Amino acid sequence: MSLPKRYIITGAPSTGKTTLIQSLSQQGFHCKEEVSRRVIIAQQQVNGNKTPWEDVSGFTQLVYTQTVKELAIDDSQITFVDRGLPDNMAYLKLHKKAIPNNFLDFNYKKYYHDTVFLLPLWKTIYKQDPQRLQSFEEARKLQDLLLETYLQLGFNINLLEKDTVSNRVSYILKNIK
DSSP states (O other), X not given: OOOOOEEEEEESTTSSHHHHHHHHHHTTOEEEOOHHHHHHHHHHHTTOOOSTTTOHHHHHHHHHHHHHHHHTSOOOSOEEEESOTHHHHHHHHHTTOOOOHHHHTOOHHHHEEEEEEEEOOOXXXXXXXXXXXXXXXXXXXXXXXXXXXXXXXXXXXXXXXXXXXXXXXXXXHHTOO
């Protein structure tokens, strides 16, 4: 018997992923916070440059290493993750960088459910912060690359509506297996 896989909640910056993950967590679901944000914060604390806007290749390798460590921990319950490892491929594509073999050869389906929930870019809630420096236009390009990347990897995309958090949670819970 295989263990439940992680459901990825993805989207461009500032689309409501973290708020949605927090709501699912408050309802008792097992959730993983965004590795990328933790890496960015750690880099900022040491004045490092491995961020999506300075050294995206170095950044994605740090995220890869941390994510693989976390994926090695067996989850025996349904788990939701704020961004999945494929998001990093989209960031590399955005910056026209080569995709390293460790991303290309990774067995995504071993760890992630084939259903991915994509939150659309939503100008009304879009805001920048110290870890989210992308302009709205750059976020739009990233959203297109996220969709392209997940589809190329064989995932099924469920696009959520621009709606309340509770309605988004309800939609997700109706669409998990």
